[in-house]
Amino acid sequence: MGRRRIALLQLRHKPAAAHALLALSLVLLAAAPQRAAATEVALRYGEGDNDYSRTGASLRFGPLWTDNWGNWKATLDPELELSHFRYDGPAAGPDSLEQGGAIAHFRASHGSGRWRPYAEAGLGLSLFSNDTLGTKAFSTHFQFSEHLGLGVEFAENWFGGWQFSHYSNADIEKPNDGIEFHQIVVSAHF
Numbered sequence: 001m002g003r004r005r006i007a008l009l010q011l012r013h014k015p016a017a018a019h020a021l022l023a024l025s026l027v028l029l030a031a032a033p034q035r036a037a038a039t040e041v042a043l044r045y046g047e048g049d050n051d052y053s054r055t056g057a058s059l060r061f062g063p064l065w066t067d068n069w070g071n072w073k074a075t076l077d078p079e080l081e082l083s084h085f086r087y088d089g090p091a092a093g094p095d096s097l098e099q100g101g102a103i104a105h106f107r108a109s110h111g112s113g114r115w116r117p118y119a120e121a122g123l124g125l126s127l128f129s130n131d132t133l134g135t136k137a138f139s140t141h142f143q144f145s146e147h148l149g150l151g152v153e154f155a156e157n158w159f160g161g162w163q164f165s166h167y168s169n170a171d172i173e174k175p176n177d178g179i180e181f182h183q184i185v186v187s188a189h190f
Contacts, residue, residue, distance in 0.1 A: 038062035039190050040077075044163065046183025051134065054165075054181045056083030060105065072108050079103040079122070085179070087134030094130045099167070101126030101145055115154050118161070122147035126167060139173040149185065157189040 040060040047053050058081035065076040083099040103124030109116045124145040131138045144167070151161015163185050168178030 038077075040159070040187050041190065042159070042185050042187035044083075044183045044185045046163070046165070046181040048179055048181040049136075051087055051089030052136075052179060052181070053086045053088070054083050054183065055086075056081055056099075058082070058103075058187075060187070064104075069108075071112075072110055074106070074108045077105045077107065079105055079124075081124075081126075085128075085133055087136075089134050091135045093132050093134055095134065097133050098129040099126055099143075101143075103145065103147065105147070109153060114156075115152055117152050118150070118159075120147070120149045120151075122149075128167075133179070136177040136179055137175045138167075138169060138177060138179075139175055140169045142169060142172070143167045144170050151185065159185070159187040159189075161185050 039062065042058045042060065044056050044058070045054070058079050060077050060079040063075040063077050067074045079102070081099075081101050081103060085097045085099060087093075087095045101124050103122045105120050105122035107118055107120040109118040111117070122145075124147070126143040126145050128138060128141050128143055131141055146166045147163055149161055149163040151159055153159050161184075163183045164180065165183065166178060166180045169176050
């Protein structure tokens with residue numbers, strides 16, 4: 001209970017950041033019921049800078065926008081994510097933190113056969129349960145996120161791929177160590 005109070009107290013000092021995250025989350029959730037059939041659940045595991053790892057899950061909702069460009073299909077999808085970050089190194093300090101966020105993903109997929117390659121990019125807002133992890137000092141619980149991914153959609157409802165994710169506070173406060181992960185992602189449509 002004490003950690004949650006501390007996180008909420010620290011957010012009061014950054015009301016603009018908290019309001020921006022809340023507003024983006026509400027917009028993404030309001031748009032979600034558009035196409036419930038296109039909801040995607042993803043699991044990811046990745047490693048980052050020395051001794052850091054991430055395990056997480058996300059829920060991507062039906063597209064806010066879609067367009068066809070010949071053999072390419074483009075979509076803009078809202079996503080909510082939850083993750084556990086871990087530090088296994090020798091340094092003192094917290095060895096784990098929880099992360100939650102909202103992301104807008106642009107995905108371009110090619111073709112209409114059984115195997116459809118895709119590329120995607122996303123921007124988001126996140127909250128960390130701690131402002132430090134191992135040797136990293138994030139200074140704020142509020143973080144921005146950027147994501148790049150490559151993969152393939154197969155068997156109509158399954159996706160597999162690689163994703164790069166970067167989290168930092170964009171120098172809102174220093175130090176701003178940031179953290180990056182290379183991840184394997186497996187997901188399915190429902």
